[in-house]
Amino acid sequence: MSLDKINEIDAIGIDNQTEVAVLSIIDELDWEEEKNHLILLQEKINMYLSFIESGEIFDAYPDAKNRNIEIRIFAGYELPEIAIEFLNKALGIVAEAGFKLCWKVVG
Numbered sequence: 001m002s003l004d005k006i007n008e009i010d011a012i013g014i015d016n017q018t019e020v021a022v023l024s025i026i027d028e029l030d031w032e033e034e035k036n037h038l039i040l041l042q043e044k045i046n047m048y049l050s051f052i053e054s055g056e057i058f059d060a061y062p063d064a065k066n067r068n069i070e071i072r073i074f075a076g077y078e079l080p081e082i083a084i085e086f087l088n089k090a091l092g093i094v095a096e097a098g099f100k101l102c103w104k105v106v107g
Helices: 034-053 056-060 081-096
Strands: 011-014 021-027 069-075 100-105
Touching: 021 034, 034 056, 034 069, 034 081, 081 100
Parallel strands: 021 069, 069 100
Antiparallel strands: 011 021
């Protein structure tokens, strides 16, 4: 999957250790075009929130029912300061909606 495939869930599953339903965003893009990258990331997070809040997640993945839900971003490149600032703001918004957001650089 790809960050630029805005209307697709990259991966979904249950974390075996925490029993949390996890929706993963695979961000393989570099940060040469920071503004565009941030827009794509924002759109993808918003789409994931809509997918969760609409209940569509439970139709697509019934095992998510009665579980905490988390959005995890797996970044292929080190995050610039502007991305960390954005994600910290997004973390608060996602938390207000009742879910968790986290990220990890894997590249």
